[in-house]
Each structure stands twice: as C-alpha cells, then as structure tokens.
Amino acid sequence: MSVTAPEGFLADGVAVGLKSTGKPDVAVVVNQGPLKVGAAVFTSNRAKANPILWSTQVIQDGVVEAIVLNSGGANCFTGSFGFQTTHQTAEKAAELLGVSPGDVLVCSTGLIGTGDETFRAKVLEGTEQAIAGATSDGGEDAARAIMTTDTVPKTSTFRGDGWVIGAMAKGAGMLAPGLATMLVVITTDAVLTAEEADAHLRAATRVSFDRLDSDGCMSTNDQVTLMVSGASGVTPEPEAFAAALADVCLDLAGQLQADAEGASHDISIRVVGAASEDDAVEVGRSVARNNLFKAAIFGNDPNWGRVLAAIGTTEASFDPYAVDVSFNGVRLCSAGAPDRPREEVDLTPRATDVLIDLKAGAAAATILTNDLTHDYVHENSAYSS
Amino acid sequence: MSVTAPEGFLADGVAVGLKSTGKPDVAVVVNQGPLKVGAAVFTSNRAKANPILWSTQVIQDGVVEAIVLNSGGANCFTGSFGFQTTHQTAEKAAELLGVSPGDVLVCSTGLIGTGDETFRAKVLEGTEQAIAGATSDGGEDAARAIMTTDTVPKTSTFRGDGWVIGAMAKGAGMLAPGLATMLVVITTDAVLTAEEADAHLRAATRVSFDRLDSDGCMSTNDQVTLMVSGASGVTPEPEAFAAALADVCLDLAGQLQADAEGASHDISIRVVGAASEDDAVEVGRSVARNNLFKAAIFGNDPNWGRVLAAIGTTEASFDPYAVDVSFNGVRLCSAGAPDRPREEVDLTPRATDVLIDLKAGAAAATILTNDLTHDYVHENSAYSS
Numbered sequence: 001m002s003v004t005a006p007e008g009f010l011a012d013g014v015a016v017g018l019k020s021t022g023k024p025d026v027a028v029v030v031n032q033g034p035l036k037v038g039a040a041v042f043t044s045n046r047a048k049a050n051p052i053l054w055s056t057q058v059i060q061d062g063v064v065e066a067i068v069l070n071s072g073g074a075n076c077f078t079g080s081f082g083f084q085t086t087h088q089t090a091e092k093a094a095e096l097l098g099v100s101p102g103d104v105l106v107c108s109t110g111l112i113g114t115g116d117e118t119f120r121a122k123v124l125e126g127t128e129q130a131i132a133g134a135t136s137d138g139g140e141d142a143a144r145a146i147m148t149t150d151t152v153p154k155t156s157t158f159r160g161d162g163w164v165i166g167a168m169a170k171g172a173g174m175l176a177p178g179l180a181t182m183l184v185v186i187t188t189d190a191v192l193t194a195e196e197a198d199a200h201l202r203a204a205t206r207v208s209f210d211r212l213d214s215d216g217c218m219s220t221n222d223q224v225t226l227m228v229s230g231a232s233g234v235t236p237e238p239e240a241f242a243a244a245l246a247d248v249c250l251d252l253a254g255q256l257q258a259d260a261e262g263a264s265h266d267i268s269i270r271v272v273g274a275a276s277e278d279d280a281v282e283v284g285r286s287v288a289r290n291n292l293f294k295a296a297i298f299g300n301d302p303n304w305g306r307v308l309a310a311i312g313t314t315e316a317s318f319d320p321y322a323v324d325v326s327f328n329g330v331r332l333c334s335a336g337a338p339d340r341p342r343e344e345v346d347l348t349p350r351a352t353d354v355l356i357d358l359k360a361g362a363a364a365a366t367i368l369t370n371d372l373t374h375d376y377v378h379e380n381s382a383y384s385s
Numbered sequence: 386m387s388v389t390a391p392e393g394f395l396a397d398g399v400a401v402g403l404k405s406t407g408k409p410d411v412a413v414v415v416n417q418g419p420l421k422v423g424a425a426v427f428t429s430n431r432a433k434a435n436p437i438l439w440s441t442q443v444i445q446d447g448v449v450e451a452i453v454l455n456s457g458g459a460n461c462f463t464g465s466f467g468f469q470t471t472h473q474t475a476e477k478a479a480e481l482l483g484v485s486p487g488d489v490l491v492c493s494t495g496l497i498g499t500g501d502e503t504f505r506a507k508v509l510e511g512t513e514q515a516i517a518g519a520t521s522d523g524g525e526d527a528a529r530a531i532m533t534t535d536t537v538p539k540t541s542t543f544r545g546d547g548w549v550i551g552a553m554a555k556g557a558g559m560l561a562p563g564l565a566t567m568l569v570v571i572t573t574d575a576v577l578t579a580e581e582a583d584a585h586l587r588a589a590t591r592v593s594f595d596r597l598d599s600d601g602c603m604s605t606n607d608q609v610t611l612m613v614s615g616a617s618g619v620t621p622e623p624e625a626f627a628a629a630l631a632d633v634c635l636d637l638a639g640q641l642q643a644d645a646e647g648a649s650h651d652i653s654i655r656v657v658g659a660a661s662e663d664d665a666v667e668v669g670r671s672v673a674r675n676n677l678f679k680a681a682i683f684g685n686d687p688n689w690g691r692v693l694a695a696i697g698t699t700e701a702s703f704d705p706y707a708v709d710v711s712f713n714g715v716r717l718c719s720a721g722a723p724d725r726p727r728e729e730v731d732l733t734p735r736a737t738d739v740l741i742d743l744k745a746g747a748a749a750a751t752i753l754t755n756d757l758t759h760d761y762v763h764e765n766s767a768y769s770s
Binding site: 378 | 432461464496600601605675677691694696706720758
C-alpha cells in the first residue's frame with residue numbers, strides 16, 4: 001500500500017535508465033488535497049546535495065504539492081548545472097500538475113558527483129512519465145523506484161480512527177555501497193496544520209531514524225518528508241497521531257536495519273541508567289560507531305571490553321567502575337569487572353541485544369546498528385562494481 | 386639500539402608465558418641517572434586501565450626510576466585485584482632496584498578483562514627476571530617483549546650534539562585485534578628538568594601520535610613515556626631537542642601505521658587552507674574515521690564524494706562548494722565539483738596521499754590512517770583466535 005494507502009495521494013515509479021540494471025528509478029508522489037501540507041527533515045551534513053538545497057527552500061512555507069525522487073545519481077557536488085537540474089525537475093513537475101515549482105520537493109540518491117546532461121535528461125523524462133502514470137494504487141511502484149541496493153522495498157501503513165498513515169523508505173544510513181542516503185516519504189489523510197505536521201515529524205524522527213546508525217557515515221542527501229492531504233476530513237487526537245507516526249518510523253527504521261548491506265547482525269544497543277536521554281544517545285552511538293565492537297559482533301564475540309572502551313570516549317556522566325554490560329540477557333561485566341563467563345552468550349542469532357546500565361540516573365535510549373562484516377568492506381570497496 | 390641507545394639506561398625483555406606463543410612478554414627499562422626525570426602522556430579514554438590509574442599518580446612528581454611493561458593482558462576492568470597487581474608490580478621492581486614504588490611506572494597491553502591470579506604471578510615473575518637481566522644493550526629485547534600482533538619491533542634513535550634519544554613502540558591505535566594499545570618508551574641522556582621533559586613530550590606527541598588514527602578506536606591503556614638520565618651531561622638547545630623528539634615520534638608513528646594490522650594502504654590526509662590548525666585536524670580526523678572512505682581506498686577507488694561527505698560532518702570553517710580534493714597528486718574535485726577523471730589516479734601503491742584544500746585560511750595538518758580491509762575485519766572479529 002505504501003504512500004497511497006491514505007486518501008488523496010497518487011504515485012508511480014518508472015524506469016528511464018538512470019540505473020544500469022534497467023530497474024525503476026524515478027518516483028513521484030502527488031498530493032491531491034484538499035490540504036497541501038508538508039514537513040521535512042534533512043541531513044545535518046553541511047555538504048548538502050542539490051536536492052537538499054532546493055527542498056530546504058520549498059518546505060519553508062509548509063506547502064507541498066508533490067515530491068519527485070530519483071535513484072541512480074545523487075546530484076551532489078555537481079556544480080551549478082546540478083542545481084539547475086533539480087530546479088528544472090521541480091519546474092517540469094509543476095508545469096504538468098499546474099502548481100508552483102516552489103511547492104515541489106526533489107530527492108536524489110546515488111553516487112556523489114553524478115549529475116551530467118544525460119542524468120538531467122533522464123530525470124526530466126522520468127518525471128514526465130511518472131506524473132502521467134500516477135494512480136491511487138501506485139505506492140508500491142514508487143517504493144520500488146527509490147531502491148538502490150535495497151533487496152526489498154520498505155513500506156509501512158497505520159490505520160487510525162478514521163485516518164491512515166502510509167510510508168515508503170530506502171537505504172540504511174550511508175551503508176549502501178557508494179549509493180548512500182536514506183529517503184523516506186510518509187503520507188497521511190489526517191487533518192494537520194503545517195506546524196503540527198512539522199512538530200510530529202521532528203518528534204517521530206528523533207526517536208527512530210535519528211537512532212539508526214549503521215556505519216556512522218552521514219549522507220549528503222538524507223530527507224524524510226511528511227505529506228498531509230487531509231482527505232479523511234478527520235482531525236486526529238494529537239497523542240494518537242504522534243504515537244502512530246512514531247510506530248511507522250520505527251517500523252521503517254527496523255526494515256532499513258534488517259536490509260543493511262553486508263550486515264549479519266541487527267544490533268540493538270539499549271542504554272539505561274543514564275543521567276539524561278542525551279547521555280544515553282551519546283553512549284549508544286559511541287558503541288554503535290566502534291569498529292572493534294562491530295567486528296567482534298560479526299565474529300560472535302561478546303567483547304564487553306570494547307563496549308567499555310567505547311563508552312570511555314564519551315562525555316556522558318558515568319563511573320567506568322560502576323557500569324554493567326549484558327549481551328543477549330547475560331551480564332558479562334558488573335561494576336566494571338568480569339561477571340558471567342562470555343561462553344554463556346550465544347551471538348549466532350541475527351538479533352543482538354546489548355544492554356548498558358550506566359548507573360548514573362533514570363534516562364534511557366536505544367540505538368540500532370549493524371555489525372562490521374566482510375560483505376560491508378567488499379560492497380563498499382568498489383570491488384562489486 | 387632502542388631505549389638503551391642513550392647513556393644511563395638498562396633494559397631487558399623476558400618470556401614468562403603471558404603470551405600463549407611463548408614469545409617475550411615482560412620488559413623493563415631502568416634509569417641509572419644521574420637524573421631520574423620522567424614525563425608521560427596517557428590515553429584520554431575515561432575508561433582507564435589499572436596501569437594508567439597507577440602511572441598517572443607516579444608521574445606527578447616528575448621522578449621515574451624504572452618502567453615495567455607487559456604484553457599478554459591489559460589488566461583493565463579487572464577490579465581492585467587488578468589494581469593491586471599493578472601496585473605489586475611496582476613494589477617488586479622497587480624492592481629489587483632499591484627505589485620507591487612511587488617512582489616505578491607500569492604499562493600493560495592485551496585483552497581487556499585479563500588480570501587474574503595467574504596473570505599476576507607471571508607479571509611479578511617477569512619483573513624479577515627482567516630486572517635481573519637488564520643490561521645496557523637490552524633495548525632490542527625490551528622492544529620485542531612489548532609486541533602484541535606487531536609483525537616487527539619498532540625502534541628509533543636520534544643522535545644529537547653530545548646527546549642521544551632512543552625509543553621503542555608497539556601497536557597502532559586500537560587496530561591490533563583484541564589487544565589494543567599503543568605503548569611508547571623514549572629515553573634520553575640529555576639534561577632536562579621534569580618541566581622541560583613534560584613540555585617537550587606533549588609538544589612532540591601532539592603532532593605525531595595524536596595524529597595517527599588507524600581506526601578511530603581509543604585504547605584504555607595508551608601511554609607514551611619519556612625517561613631522562615642526563616648521563617651525557619649535555620644540556621641541549623631546546624629547539625634542537627624539540628625537533629629531534631618530534632622526529633623520533635613521527636618516525637615511530639610511521640612505523641606503527643606501516644605495521645597496522647590488516648591494512649593495505651598507509652593513508653596520509655593532508656589538510657591545507659584551514660582557518661586554524663584545530664580545524665585542519667578535525668577535518669583530517671573525520672575523513673580518517675569514515676568507513677566508506679576507508680573501504681573505498683581498500684578497493685583502490687579515489688572516492689572524493691565520500692571525502693566531502695565526511696568533511697561536511699565537521700564544525701570546521703569551510704564552504705563545501707569551494708573545497709578542492711586531490712588523490713596522489715590528481716585533483717579530482719575542484720570548488721565542490723568534478724575536475725580530473727578518477728581514472729587518472731593510481732591507488733595501487735600502499736602509500737596514499739589525500740590532499741584537501743579547504744580554501745578557508747592558511748593553517749594545515751596531516752592525519753595518518755589506514756584503509757578498512759577484509760583482514761581488519763577478520764583479525765578483529767575473533768575468527769583469528
């Protein structure tokens with residue numbers, strides 16, 4: 001069902017040859033209203049791709065008519081020609097839809113530096129084809145067209161009390177080889193103002209996509225977009241909508257983690273007993289980014305020493321000699337000293353739980369990551385291309 | 386020649402079974418004076434091993450009689466028993482040498498969590514044997530006894546105008562599998578005060594070891610020690626000594642980089658045109674820690690897009706659309722857009738030069754790192770053990 005599950009949205013995905021495989025590579029999602037509300041969050045990378053530079057301006061007024069997304073090229077660091085390509089993509093879509101170009105978002109994903117004249121011609125052609133073919137059941141096609149090295153399309157749907165949320169996603173942090181980028185489009189027919197949409201989206205991404213850290217590498221093209229048609233005519237309870245949106249985002253984050261290129265373990269790092277949520281996130285992220293820890297998990301080695309060494313590099317409040325660390329329910333380190341034998345831990349399942357108790361407070365957070373594997377190195381070393 | 390190249394030092398390395406291979410695993414360096422000056426810098430990891438906790442106290446008064454180093458166990462997160470082991474090691478050495486335990490440094494390297502009664506007994510036995518066997522040409526034996534997965538011992542010597550610096554080192558950041566830790570002992574017969582020794586050591590490590598970042602993982606046991614005997618009777622020109630010490634440290638840093646486990650490229654990231662030296666270091670380190678960049682180099686792929694994406698995550702002053710990036714002398718990205726074809730770059734040699742011009746000022750710095758390889762993953766995933 002994807003992004004066309006809610007009322008008021010048309011979508012399509014088409015193939016125009018941006019991908020050498022011939023698979024679909026341009027998608028559109030069109031909001032038929034009556035509301036044309038949009039909200040978006042972008043990569044915090046200061047090296048921003050042209051679509052990010054464009055979309056950051058479009059989203060300012062909270063009005064979004066449509067979004068055009070392409071795989072097969074990031075259009076990042078492609079000079080002023082590349083920015084004009086993004087601009088022309090929005091103009092093309094706007095012309096065909098009879099709306100303002102300033103209300104059309106653009107997303108791109110693929111190799112940085114790709115964005116020449118051939119790229120431009122294909123993106124414009126794809127925009128035209130996809131808008132011509134957009135239907136109220138085109139969500140699945142759109143979800144396929146934004147895939148890069150994803151092995152499966154990623155979609156999610158939530159049915160509320162008279163309103164629906166639909167969503168599609170691709171990527172996993174910067175883990176996809178040379179192609180990077182997490183792109184997410186979420187749609188809803190609930191009635192929301194631009195301010196409400198923005199607040200809900202920021203709250204949901206903060207506890208979901210922002211806590212998925214496959215390989216510590218931040219993309220130049222990340223964008224998470226919420227489009228609101230209001231077609232249901234129903235104004236949801238704010239708490240109910242917030243919870244549903246967070247559910248959808250967490251569901252997609254889990255799908256991204258599960259499909260992360262080269263990974264053999266999905267690692268959930270739960271940090272409890274932190275003095276603040278920020279501390280918990282910082283500690284979890286530091287462990288998630290530690291290559292020695294990640295390689296150990298690949299080798300089914302519950303190396304708690306590497307966890308403590310990673311925690312030690314943070315500014316979080318804790319006493320290294322008070323910390324407990326458990327792997328898959330077995331406490332291997334208690335108060336900074338060995339506890340149960342590591343032989344008691346079975347790390348052969350893909351799902352891996354690491355529990356860190358900082359003994360410094362009552363706050364908690366969970367960071368999702370993957371292990372560091374031979375396949376990760378292989379797929380990101382260009383040997384595969 | 387190692388640490389016994391200067392006058393006034395005895396050293397030895399012995400095997401007591403801490404390593405399963407039976408290779409040497411305990412080393413001592415004894416300062417015969419007349420000066421007994423010492424300075425040291427330690428890991429900034431807040432999770433500090435017992436020898437670090439001990440040595441941090443010993444170094445306070447600037448007096449060091451001897452240093453005992455063991456491989457085969459980090460004695461980190463081994464509880465109060467582990468700290469007592471370090472204390473007893475210093476007491477044993479002090480008793481044999483007729484000095485105060487408070488003037489004996491201790492270093493350990495190996496697996497975190499290793500430090501039981503067997504470990505203690507062997508370290509104490511090794512301390513006794515090594516002190517009994519210490520001679521004025523034992524520097525090479527000491528350098529071998531601190532090796533973990535190092536394939537060659539690492540030593541350096543500088544002969545000044547009437548004075549000498551000798552040194553030994555092991556490790557490469559946390560790159561050695563499960564064993565971690567960079568340990569360095571530098572000796573000199575030059576005449577220096579404790580304050581001078583400390584200032585010289587901090588200045589030299591800041592531009593050498595602090596800029597070697599193999600895998601971004603900070604050890605719990607790192608220690609760089611300078612021991613001053615004054616046996617030459619010569620007080621060096623401060624500038625000459627500073628330059629010589631920096632040379633020795635850079636030489637050792639290069640040896641550590643070249644012997645980094647699993648690496649197939651030695652990458653030198655030179656950042657120029659920075660607004661400040663801190664900015665240059667931050668940018669270089671961010672690139673050095675980017676797994677996608679490191680995997681690309683392994684695949685001989687001069688992926689400048691990943692360099693820009695890594696720079697974009699820093700707080701440094703720069704305009705992403707002004708930056709130039711060159712690989713091995715070929716400028717692939719100019720003003721944030723493609724320049725020369727990447728086919729012109731040959732990345733098959735082990736030595737890899739990345740030049741980043743931020744176009745934001747006149748400051749510069751170089752960070753040394755390695756690529757992310759299959760061997761790195763293999764050796765750090767415990768499959769090798």
